[in-house]
Structure formats: structure tokens, C-alpha cells
Amino acid sequence: MSRSTSRDANAGLHKLGTESKEERPRDLLMLNWDLDLDSDSDSDSGSEDLPPIPDPTKVSVEELERVMTLHAGPYGQALDSLPAEYDPTPENPKPRRLVYGIPVTTDALFDYAEWAGLAQYVGRGTWKRPNPFSLDKAVDLLSDYCRFDMYLKTPYLYLSTRHCIIEMWNNYNYTTCQTDAQFLAEMTRFIQSELRLDVATTQPKWFFVAE
DSSP states (O other): OOOOOOTTTOGGGSOOOSSOTTTSOOGGGOOOSOOOGGGOTTOOSOGGGSOOOOOTTTSOHHHHHHHHHHHHGGGGOEESSOOGGGSOOSSSSSOOOEEEEEEEOHHHHHHHHHHTTOOOEESOGGGOEEOTHHHHHHHHHHHHHHTSOOEEEOBSSOBTTBSEEEEEEETTTHHHHOOOHHHHHHHHHHHHHHHTOOGGGOOOEEEEBOO
16 A cells, blocks of 8 residues: 555644534434344344343443344354355355445544545534535545545444444455455554554454445
């Protein structure tokens, strides 16, 4: 990866946002926890053995996400390798889609878009909200810097630390799009640095996505 930028070294190249993170409303960037994961016809978990999904207003985020992860079954997990049953074959041409990429929050992406002068809003005054398309612009900018096509995907299971996945490749195109280990490591470090991500919790993995 020959081209690089430094978010900290030369912020003057970009237009800085004026709203603090605390002042910025997030309604349009947050997904709804009101999901009926038990109704997923592909779920391998027996719903009769699972605890009920609690009221989000009455439990901690940690407890809510623990139960939601149980209900999501295998589809809520981050995987180190692609399971053989999801590798398309003539006998299995359309398996459920997985993407390989980096988990991120909408905050991290929108802050990056705002720093780069790419953030957009909808509404005015008290109704002013971040435009979700700003998140795609942030990923497009990262793609340009890395000279590698990346896309924004919604994970099957939304968690407080995993709102989106920056897709590098998926189970349908990895044989032609997968890069070498050194370039992947450089690209990962660059994205983590630009978005100011926690290195330990944002390593690229395979994720099931919403379909």
C-alpha cells in the first residue's frame, strides 16, 4: 500500500466539523433493537431453551447484547475462517452471505467523514441529523487511500461495538479479491489508525450480514 495519510499529522487538509460528539444526534445512525431473531428460519438454536429478550430500557447494554447474541446463534459470531458449508460450490451455489472485514461503529465512521469534510446532515435546528450516506463516503475515502475497493455492510447482529462491517471481500468473491497477508495487515493498521479504533477488538474476521 504505497499511498497513505495521517489523520493526526495534517488535519489542515480537511475541513473539521463544528459539532462535538456529545451534541450530535444519532437517531438515523442507530439500528432498532426490536428484532425477532427467533423467527429466523435458518436459526440453529432452539428458542425454547433461550432466555426471553429483555426490555432494553430495563437492563444493561452488556446483558441485552449477551441475550441477543444467544438468540442470533452462529450468525452473531465473528469467525476466524470461512466455514466450508458457506463456500459456494456447484452443489451449493447460493449459501448465506458472509463478508470478511473490520467491525466499526457509526460514530467512528461519521467522525472520520466529518473530519474529512465529507459529512452531510438532514433537517435543520433541533431536527438536524447525520445523513447515513456520510458513512459510505468515509469508506469510499478509505478505499481511495488504500487503493482497494471496500464496502459498508450491516452485520446480522448489531452490537454496541459493531454497527457496521467494512467489507474487504466476501464468500462469493474471496478467491479473486483476497489480498496477501502483508497488504491486509498494512491496510488493517491504516484503517484502525484513521478511524481511531481499538486494535484488539477490530481485527478483520468473517461476519454474517443482514440479507
